[in-house]
Every structure is written in structure tokens, then in C-alpha cells.
Amino acid sequence: MATFLVEGGNPLKGTLNPQGAKNEALEVICATLLTNEDVIIENIPEISDVLQLMEIFKGLGVEVERLRKGVYRFNAGSVDVDYLKTELYAKQAASLRGSVMIIGPLLARFGQGFIPQPGGDKIGRRRIDTHFTGLQKLGASFLFDAQNHWYSVKASKLRGAYMLLDEASVTGTANIVMAAVLAEGVTTIYNAACEPYVQQLCKMLVSMGARISGIGSNLLSVEGVSSLKGCSHRILPDMIEVGSFIGLAAMTASEITIKDVGIEHLGIIPESFRRLGIKVEQQADDLVVKDTEHYEIENYIDGSIMTISDAPWPGLTPDLLSVFLVVATQAKGSVLIHQKMFESRLFFVDKLIDMGAQIILCDPHRATVIGLNREHVLRGTKMTSPDIRAGIALLIAALSAKGKSAIDNIDQIDRGYENIETRLNQIGAKITRI
Structure with missing residues (x-):
């Protein structure tokens, strides 16, 4: 130490x-799981939380290539979802709170996601109910293993829904939006977080082919599409x-x-x-x-x-x-x-x-x-x-x-x-x- x-x-x-913004980096890197094409992200801060998330991605089978300082290429064409059940993943994800945002993209694209109880700063209770309540409204089934402190979600198909979030959670909004972009139909998210990080995530998803309106407000409308393409994005x-x-x-x-x-x-x-x-x-x-x-x-x-x-x-x-x-x-x-x-x-x-x-x-x-x-x-x-x-x-x-x-x-x-x-x-x- x-x-x-x-x-x-x-x-x-x-x-x-x-x-580059740490909080935005964690969100947009998670969004690269939504496509099998290359995504280039610039101005990534090379700090321990972000580098740790990249290690999780490498374990999942995502190609992570450092093109130059702060610029990385991601390709999630071959994702090994079984990696989520390994002890190494449990250890990695438990110490990084931002890893909770892989749940939405994995659920949307592969129909399942697992996450241990997330760690991060010791600054009091930081509940993640908003994440899973929103995903359940999209049609996912949720299970919490209290003995082993594991969360899991599964869905054969996600469908758009109306939801009023009980808190304007930044990471919760990000997770729900990333799931909704590949859901069938329209998802309306009221009391959505509207921080610049979320705005940037939504703009990146739109450049990938998503249909999102209301960006910058607390009322987002997401019209699901069948697939997303690659893109280039620069972090604030x-x-x-x-x-x-x-x-x-x-x-x-x-x-x-x-x-x-x-x-x-x-x-x-x-x-x-x-x-x-x-x-x-x-x-x-x-x-x-x-x-x-x-x-x-x-x-x-x-x-x-x-x-x-x-x-x-x-x-x-x-x-x-x-x-x-x-x-x-x-x-x-x-x-x-x-x-x-x-x-x-x-x-x-x-x-x-x-x-x-x-x-x-x-x-x-x-x-x-x-x-x-x-x-x-x-x-x-x-x-x-x-x-x-x-x-x-x-x-x-x-x-x-x-x-x-x-x-x-x-x-x-x-x-x-x-x-x-x-x-x-x-x-x-x-x-x-x-």
C-alpha cells in the first residue's frame, strides 16, 4: 500500500x-458490450478503476487494444458469459462498484447477467435497487443469493415499458438505458438522471444506431432496435x-x-x-x-x-x-x-x-x-x-x-x-x- x-x-x-471523466468512462466502456463491432473511445483516464474494468472485459473475451495513451479499441464480438461465474470475476467485480453497469448490456445482448455485491468507496449505504427494479420492468427475472451476495438477471426477451424511477440514479439510469436500447418497443424512463455522463452515454448509443429522445432531461424515451453498430466516442x-x-x-x-x-x-x-x-x-x-x-x-x-x-x-x-x-x-x-x-x-x-x-x-x-x-x-x-x-x-x-x-x-x-x-x-x- x-x-x-x-x-x-x-x-x-x-x-x-x-x-477524461472517470464516471463517463465506466459507462461508455460498458456500452461497448452492446455491439460486435469495433468501438474506439478517446480521452480515457488511465486510472485504477478504469483499468480494472478493462481487465474484467478481457476476461469476458472482449478485445481491448491500447492504440495510444488514452485511446482504446474495444471489440465484444466473442463474449464468454460463463466467465461471470468464475472466482476471478467475483473478486474483480466485488471491488469495483462501476462493474454493476455490465448487467444492462449483457442482459440486453445475451439474456443474462451476474454481479457480486459491488464494492467501491466506504461512504455509507449505496443501494442498487433502482437498477434491478428497472430491469424487471423490462421483463427480466431477478434473483439475489443472500448467502453468497450474488445478483443475477435473466430474460429471453426484453420489452419496453414505462417506469418512474424512485431515485435519479446515474448508474441505474445508465444500466436501464443500455438494456432498453435493444428491447422490443418503447421504454419511457421518468426521473432519469441527466448528468453529463448520462448525456454522453446516450449520445454515444445514438451514434451506434440507438433511438433515444429527451437527452439532457429527466424524461428519456428509448425506442428499441434490433442491433447496434460500432462508433468512435470522445470522453468529456x-x-x-x-x-x-x-x-x-x-x-x-x-x-x-x-x-x-x-x-x-x-x-x-x-x-x-x-x-x-x-x-x-x-x-x-x-x-x-x-x-x-x-x-x-x-x-x-x-x-x-x-x-x-x-x-x-x-x-x-x-x-x-x-x-x-x-x-x-x-x-x-x-x-x-x-x-x-x-x-x-x-x-x-x-x-x-x-x-x-x-x-x-x-x-x-x-x-x-x-x-x-x-x-x-x-x-x-x-x-x-x-x-x-x-x-x-x-x-x-x-x-x-x-x-x-x-x-x-x-x-x-x-x-x-x-x-x-x-x-x-x-x-x-x-x-x-x-
């Missing part, structure tokens, strides 16, 4: 290029990494330019940072963060303390709340961070409190941050990364702190951020991997 040694307090300056810049870099610039009082961010797909992320007083300027498709020595949190118009909370798109993504919380520790003013969607994601704040931050953890979902306005600098300490997003937040805190920090379990950070220490060291950070 690797560790980051971080020497904090060094100003950063330069340009950062965001990687990762909005979570863009937000992480904005937070990094603010906490370290640095001037950083973030290139080619895909402004139109960032939603309210830049404006939410501006509400914390951070100057985020747009220059064409780049974002420039500067003059962050001091930044002041806004209050509501009646003078009350502002709340930063997550919500389904186009609300603020929950994956950035850990970063917002860290950034608020050095702001002027106070803010309530309300993490609605995951019940254990704020438990990393005890590490920040050890560093000198003034944070009150109200309950598993809410934390009040009293900004230090840089009057008291965070101090270096020893920490452990509990999940991807808390991990990057702790790294940002360590880079702003006085003294040295050690962050254990950085494999979690590697799951979502490609060569992060190399890229940050190039603009002045001092991070050593051991």
Missing part, C-alpha cells in the same frame, strides 16, 4: 489539464478534477490555469466556488483561478449562513463536497456543508480537525465550517485516505499546511486521479510517493 509524503506551504503556479473532461483543481488553487493561494475544461458541462460548479469568494475567471474554454490569498464566503440575502449542499444534476455533484469543505477552512466566514446523498462521507473531517481546522460535525450528513481566514494555517499530520474524494481533499489540505504530512492508502486516490503527484509537482508541489 502506497503513501504520499507531502511538504506543504509551497505556492503553485502553472497550467493543469483535466483528465472530468468535472470533478476541474473542481478539485479550483479548490487546490484557493487553498494554496496559487494562480492556476485549468485548460480545456468543457465549460458548458460544468453546471454550477464554478459559480458555487465563487460563492465561497474564490475568483474563477473564464477565458474561452479555460478557467483561471488567482488572487486567492483571501476569500470570503457569501451569506444569504437575509444575512444568514450559507449552505452548500449536493443535489442531482443540474445541482451540485456530491463528489465535490469534500473539496468545498476543505476550501472553506481557510475562507473568511462560516458555511454549512450538507451531504445529503451519502451518510459517511463527512467522517474524514476528524483529520482536518487534527490539522487545526475549526469544524463542527453536526451529524453524518452535516458539518459547520468556521473559516480561519488564513490567520491560523493548517499543520501537517499523518492521515489515511478513506475514499477517492476525501483523499484528494486531504491532499489539498496537506499541500496548504505548514510542515510535512503523510497520507496512507493513496490507492484510493489513484482510483480517480491519474498520476496526480507528477502533475502537481510540475507546478510546484512537493509530493513523494513511497
Whole structure:
């Protein structure tokens, strides 16, 4: 298990290029199972979660060829569904939550799919009922082996149906859409997730011959087709990494330019940072963060303390709340961070409190941050990364702190951020991997 040694307090300056979006990559790679033709995907982030999914695909018999950095060819012409019953597959899929999205494509094309209870971040309960309820409405039979923690679905034929999802699940919507594109008839999905990742998946499926309307809304209509063809697709810049870099610039009082961010797909992320007083300027498709020595949190118009909370798109993504919380520790003013969607994601704040931050953890979902306005600098300490997003937040805190920090379990950070220490060291950070 690797560790980051971080020497904090060094100003950063330069340009950062965001990687391809992790969440989109997992979805569109799963979609390659829907055709027996070549699919070329560009801007794939070569991070551990994505590479692990590719290993599962190789085990299934999918041809996975790296054409050049970030560009891969997939061909699912010869899929061995029996691989899903092997111990190796069980081990691989159980540690990767995104692997749940192979169920929809496999069910649509081969009439069956198996998945162990998925793993991933330890951020509280993350139910997957929406996935299987939707697939059942399309005509699949569902079985859960409680003793061995296995899920399975089977169907001789899928038929379109109307469904109102009980939650706007991103991966659930993706799974259902990928099953519906080869179902007989029309499928209507209301309360569908409409995040850019889902929009990109739908656009890719349309380029493969699928018929999907309502893309970008929470009401999708999918008219099933008999087969899909190959295509080429390019993944968007990762909005979570863009937000992480904005937070990094603010906490370290640095001037950083973030290139080619895909402004139109960032939603309210830049404006939410501006509400914390951070100057985020747009220059064409780049974002420039500067003059962050001091930044002041806004209050509501009646003078009350502002709340930063997550919500389904186009609300603020929950994956950035850990970063917002860290950034608020050095702001002027106070803010309530309300993490609605995951019940254990704020438990990393005890590490920040050890560093000198003034944070009150109200309950598993809410934390009040009293900004230090840089009057008291965070101090270096020893920490452990509990999940991807808390991990990057702790790294940002360590880079702003006085003294040295050690962050254990950085494999979690590697799951979502490609060569992060190399890229940050190039603009002045001092991070050593051991």
C-alpha cells in the first residue's frame, strides 16, 4: 500500500489539464458490450478503476487494444458469459462498484447477467435497487443469493415499458438505458438522471444506431432496435478534477490555469466556488483561478449562513463536497456543508480537525465550517485516505499546511486521479510517493 509524503506551504503556479471523466468512462466502456463491432473511445483516464474494468472485459473475451495513451479499441464480438461465474470475476467485480453497469448490456445482448455485491468507496449505504427494479420492468427475472451476495438477471426477451424511477440514479439510469436500447418497443424512463455522463452515454448509443429522445432531461424515451453498430466516442473532461483543481488553487493561494475544461458541462460548479469568494475567471474554454490569498464566503440575502449542499444534476455533484469543505477552512466566514446523498462521507473531517481546522460535525450528513481566514494555517499530520474524494481533499489540505504530512492508502486516490503527484509537482508541489 502506497503513501504520499507531502511538504506543504509551497505556492503553485502553472497550467493543469483535466483528465477524461472517470464516471463517463465506466459507462461508455460498458456500452461497448452492446455491439460486435469495433468501438474506439478517446480521452480515457488511465486510472485504477478504469483499468480494472478493462481487465474484467478481457476476461469476458472482449478485445481491448491500447492504440495510444488514452485511446482504446474495444471489440465484444466473442463474449464468454460463463466467465461471470468464475472466482476471478467475483473478486474483480466485488471491488469495483462501476462493474454493476455490465448487467444492462449483457442482459440486453445475451439474456443474462451476474454481479457480486459491488464494492467501491466506504461512504455509507449505496443501494442498487433502482437498477434491478428497472430491469424487471423490462421483463427480466431477478434473483439475489443472500448467502453468497450474488445478483443475477435473466430474460429471453426484453420489452419496453414505462417506469418512474424512485431515485435519479446515474448508474441505474445508465444500466436501464443500455438494456432498453435493444428491447422490443418503447421504454419511457421518468426521473432519469441527466448528468453529463448520462448525456454522453446516450449520445454515444445514438451514434451506434440507438433511438433515444429527451437527452439532457429527466424524461428519456428509448425506442428499441434490433442491433447496434460500432462508433468512435470522445470522453468529456472530468468535472470533478476541474473542481478539485479550483479548490487546490484557493487553498494554496496559487494562480492556476485549468485548460480545456468543457465549460458548458460544468453546471454550477464554478459559480458555487465563487460563492465561497474564490475568483474563477473564464477565458474561452479555460478557467483561471488567482488572487486567492483571501476569500470570503457569501451569506444569504437575509444575512444568514450559507449552505452548500449536493443535489442531482443540474445541482451540485456530491463528489465535490469534500473539496468545498476543505476550501472553506481557510475562507473568511462560516458555511454549512450538507451531504445529503451519502451518510459517511463527512467522517474524514476528524483529520482536518487534527490539522487545526475549526469544524463542527453536526451529524453524518452535516458539518459547520468556521473559516480561519488564513490567520491560523493548517499543520501537517499523518492521515489515511478513506475514499477517492476525501483523499484528494486531504491532499489539498496537506499541500496548504505548514510542515510535512503523510497520507496512507493513496490507492484510493489513484482510483480517480491519474498520476496526480507528477502533475502537481510540475507546478510546484512537493509530493513523494513511497
